[in-house]
Every structure is written in structure tokens, then in C-alpha cells.
Amino acid sequence: MAELYPYPRFSIAERDRRWRAVRELMSAQNLDVIVTPQNSGHSADYQANTRYLTHCGGGEPDIAAVFPLEGQVTAIATSAAPRWPTVQDWVSDVREARRNYGRAIVERLKELNVERGRIGITGLGEVEGTRTPEGTIFYGTWKQIREAFPHAELVDATAILDEVRYVKGQEEIDVLAKSMEINELAIQAEIEAAKAGVKDWEVWAAVHYAMTRNGSELPIHCFWVSGKNPKRTLTRPSMRLLERGDAVINELEASWIGYRAQAVQPVFVEVIDPVQAELIKVQREIFNRVVERLKPGITVGELAELTKKTAESAAPRSGPAARARGELNMHGRGQGDDGPIITPHAKSPRQLAVEMRANMVFICKPAAISADGDHICQWGDTVVVTQNGGRRLGKRAHELAVSGG
């Protein structure tokens, strides 16, 4: 066994919990093995299943896994020996791919004697992933498996991993709380840096510095934009100089052992927009009512309706927030590309019927929108569904932030 580097890790008990849960569903669906393909796309989100099962990951290397119903779990990576046995103690069978992942996957599948078996593949493309409607397995990898196992049945196993990953274990929740703690340190850094005359890019750099020095891995997947009354974030900062009255809006996601909670925190430069100052009152009311009701059994449809009705009752009769409306926006947080995803576009009966379960974790970031649609106020925290309602992982005050005042 290689010497383990000083690095945060999950316990062996957590590994066993995950493996047991996945194997129960595999058994029910008569699957002999699941392949989680290499695909470090979208800030390594598309490879979250591999890391979930093997604990190998960090940075953006490509790593695949072969997870049999019975027997040893195999992680497949390039530069495998120097990289991954030092990071985790979950999987001892870490094999070298030399970039040819399909070859190594086939080799392991042959050892497992699944020539006429049912081989599950996550991201096969038959079941839509949260952000991957066409799957995650590359054509060249699939081709090698198909050609090596012409008599095996290839089955999309996306739903199995989705199902298990929707509900978090206590260690996962603790890790997401740590990610949230780092996000809030980054918000402090943002407030301190966002002064008039400073480049937007430099404020963004200060946020990333705060995240990484407090333990966040890369990649960090953040959205960001600054300006006068910005409405929608981008994936990047700009070189513009901040001005008094600007707002910086964001989605910050520090990564702690690959787990990313999210925080949404508008920061105003020196002075808060008076419309936003009114809208945040409505937004806070919506957030609190939704979080209060985040108990097992409540559906997306009910939460959407609650959002709408809360906005109607919370919006004042006059002033800039008069007749403001509310929009629900939530999506799963965890190892990456987590579901379910709940947006204002979730209108199909299937989406509206999705029920909350205990220990699901979401970024909850409803918006309050002015009647003319010209101002959008969004604030968000990562929350855990519990029997008593949602529990926030963040600790900061629910208010708009202002810098340099």
C-alpha cells in the first residue's frame, strides 16, 4: 500500500455504504457490472460517478472505473501508480490506461467473465444525465467494449448512480458544509476586494485565492458578472473597472474533496441599488418559506406553487418591489452534475411530481423579480432536506452585501 498524502478523505464505512447501495440496485436490475467512463468534461462533473465509487479524482484527469456486482473494484487512470494510490485507500486495484481506457476496461471486464452478461454503463446516452442529454461515454470507448463483448447486453446505468447519489450520507453532508464554509470565506474576500476602480478580474482572482488557500481543489466552477443591474451571470470575469453602484453577482462553488456546495451572494460596490434593497425582502421570505417546507414528501410542483404564493403575499402594494413575482430555482449539490434539477422551466408532470427525500442536498436560490422584469434579486445557500424542514449549510446573514461602505 502506498503512503497516503495528507489529504482529506472519506471513511471506509462511507465507501461500504455507497457500494452496498449501488450493488443492491444492480442486483435488482440483474446487472453484472457497471462501467463509469472517463470524461473530465464540465469541470470533471461528467466523471463524478467514477470518483463517487473509487475516491480517485481531483484536478481534471480522466479516470474510469469498473464496478462489479461481486469482486474487486478497479480504477483506471493514466499515470495511475504515482497519482492515485497516494490519494485514497478505497481501491487497491488502480490500473494504468496510458490514455487507452477502453483497452483497460475491456481487460477488466474479461477477467470478470461477463461475455454474455449485462454490462451497465453510466452515461450511455439512453437516459439523460442532469446536464448530459447525450451521455458521457466516448464513441471510441464504447466501440471497444461493444466489439469485445458482442454477446453482452449493454445497459444504461445512469439512473442507478443518480438514484444512489441523490440522497447524501452524513459524511457527504459534512463535506458539503466544509465547501460552504470555504464559499463564505470567499464571499468575505469578495466584499473586501470589490472596490470602485478595481478590475472585476482582480476581485474574481481574490475569490479564487481565498478558496484555494482555504483548501478548495481545482477545478472550481464559478459563475460571475459585474455591472449596473446585471441580470445573468457568465462563466467568467471581465477586465472592466468596478464603479460605485455596481453589483457583482455570482455562483460560487468551492470544491472540498470534489464536493461542491454553492453560494449565491450579490455584492454591491459602496451602495446598494434601492430596488434590490426592497426585492431582497421578498426574496428572503420566499427562501425561508421554501426552506421551512423542505421535508420528505413535498413535491417540486408544491414548492413551485409555494414560491408563487409567497411572492404574492410578501410583495408590497407600492414601491419598487410592488407585485414582484417569485421563481423557484434549485438543483442537487454533491460530487458533480447532481440532480434533481428544479428550474422555472420544470413544468412537465414528471418533473413537478419529483418528491423531496431526507438528506437530499440542494442549492436553493429562488429569485424575486420586479413587476417590470427589470430587476432580478437572487440569493442562495446550500440546504439539506430533513424531517423538520431544510437546514442551511451556510452561516452568513441573508442579505445583500456591500463593499467599501
Added chain:
Amino acid sequence: MIPQLSIEERDRRYKIVRAEMAKRGIDVLLLPANTGRWEQLQGDSRYLTSIGGFATEMFTVFPREGDVTAYVFNRAGWWKQAQKWVTDVRDGRNRWSQNAIERIKELSLDKGTIGISGLAGLVRAPEGIIPYSSVKAIQEAFPQAKLVNATEMMQEIRAIKSAEEVSFLERSAAIIEQAIDAMKQTAKPGVSEKEVYATMLHAMLSNGGELPTLFFFSAGPNLFNSSFVPTDYVIQNGDNLVGEIEAKYGGYAAQAVSPAVVGKPNPAYQAMVEVSRACFEAILAAMKPGVTFGTLFDIYTRTVESAGPYSWNHPMMHARGLGDDGPALMGDKDIERFSKIELQTGMTFILKPQVRPTQGKGRASIGDTVTVTDTGARRLGKRDMKLLVIDV
């Protein structure tokens, strides 16, 4: 708003790519979206649209004749005004096969030859980057079309950098050296590896660097390998600092390998770094248009072997640019493949010859990004090429 290359550069690329497409009978190119491996795998798509960075997924449809179409996930409106290369930017929501089918139908190329760059054979993704289900859907939508692999074509075109591309790589090299300066200032006994890493990253980002970027860094006694993720290890007197440092500017990544020691260096390690530097200089001096990779490799092995009880090791050099660039000499097969290939003006590499002792453990390398000019080759970095000794 974001670093941009000129319209002339766009037209230069379009002309070369379309001439190659004509030569190979390709009617339309599909350039898949995949921001994996620090967004290196999406280099082709960005090369022809200038769109990308910060994990922006972008699928490009590039016809031999007609408008180029870029499909982003959901911020098409912003991209239309943020860059000047492509006017037809659409929200595609990662439904890439549907996106491709839509545009191919508009182009009336249902029976055409469709080239996919990234079907197979990328340097670091030999199994390609296009999902299986995307290929299947495109094949089913156009049963009379011919799908061909256009990966090598794009790699060959991108291997030769223009002056504008080299200028972006120079900016990248300058940012890297600011990160190395930050390392010098921060790495002291008692400081964690993570803290040094964060400070170096901050130096990159505050000087215009883009994410994601490949950046490995580790510290430790007699350490030779760097990790993907920095740890809580606390630096001690005498530790080695090793890594591969890339900073991206406008998507372009140069690279530097800058070994350092906190305190007094181990003489054996210092000697290996010196041999690596000697190899670097010998190879650099020989680099010019017309010289083959085989010749450079011979110079490398001869220099190592004549320096004492040392041996060579892969990789010697690999191309740098927008991502997953070739040629890359990273293993024995690459030596076979490229040994007779000649250098050309504009080829740009990280040159980082590795040295090992013939007996015992360890290795060392020092490296910088170099570009081939009409008269030779030049470094893009400016720092002293030597083992960095950090006084304590």
C-alpha cells in the same frame, strides 16, 4: 471584454482548414464540445470560433462553404457580442447531435462527407471526445452521409502557430513566470503546500490568467513527482518543489518546469537538474526548420549519456497551444511516429528533457516553452534556467 485574436487570424485559419477539407473531400466539420483535461480537449472548437474558456462547452459546425455555427449551452446572446469571429451562435443545451443535425440539414449536406475532429486519435484522448450516442444519432439521421475522422487534419493545421498565436503564448509564459516569482516569495519552512499553490494561482489569475489551467505542484523531501491536488503538507528545510505550471491567456497555454529547493539543495539532485539544463540548451540550439524530431532525440540521449551515470526518460517535449496540441514526444511510439518529421516555423513546444540516475531513484527536469523561427528557436520565458534555490 476578453482577449481576442484578429479577424485576419480567423480568415487565415478558415482558409487553411477549408483548403484541407477540399483536399480530403470533407463537406462539413463537426468539432465536439468537451472541456475535459483543463479544457485542452476542446482546442479544435475554440480554434475555429474563438469561443471558450472557463469550462464553456461549445460544439462547432464548420462547413466548407457557408456560415460557421457555434452551439453553446445557453449564453448565445452574450457570446454574439463578446467575440467577432462567429455571428451564428446558438443555444444548444448540450444536445449536440440535434444541433449538428439541425445545421447539416440547413446546409443540405444530408448526403455529404462529415468530418469529425475528435472521433478518435487525439494526443491525450485516443478514444476521441464525441459521445457514442451523438455519433449514433448523426449516423441514423443521415444514413447516406459518410462520417470520417478529421482529427489528424486539425492537429496538423494547429501544429503551426502564427505570430499572433505565439504572442498569446508569450503572454502565457510571462504569467507563468509571475507565478514562479510568487512561489519564490511564499515557499518557506512552515508554509503549507496548499498555501504556496494558492499564492501561485492568485498570481496567475490576477495577471489575466484563465481557468481551467493545468497546474501541478508538490513539495517534499527527495520528491520528484507532482500531484494533481495540493495537500496540507507543511514545507520543511531542504524540500524539493516540483511541478508543471501552465497559465492560459486567451485559451493559449505555455508551460514551464521550474524545479526549486527550499534551503540547501541535495548535490545529486542539483547535478541532475544541470544535466537537464544542458540537454535543454543543446536541443534548443539544434532546433530550426528542417531538423527532424529524430535528430533532436539523438541529441538528447547523447547529451544525457555523455554527462555521467544518467539515463533519459519520456517526455522530452510536446507541443503547446490551445490544447491537446501535437506533435508530442511522450513515449516510444511517438518517437517512431515523428522521428522523420521535420520542424517547421511556428511549431511551439514545452521542452523539458528528463534525467534519471542509472542507479537508484529520482529524476529531474527543467523546461520552458520554445518556438521555432525561420532561423532557429527561441525561448518564450525569460527566467534563469537553473535550479531555484530559495534561501531560508
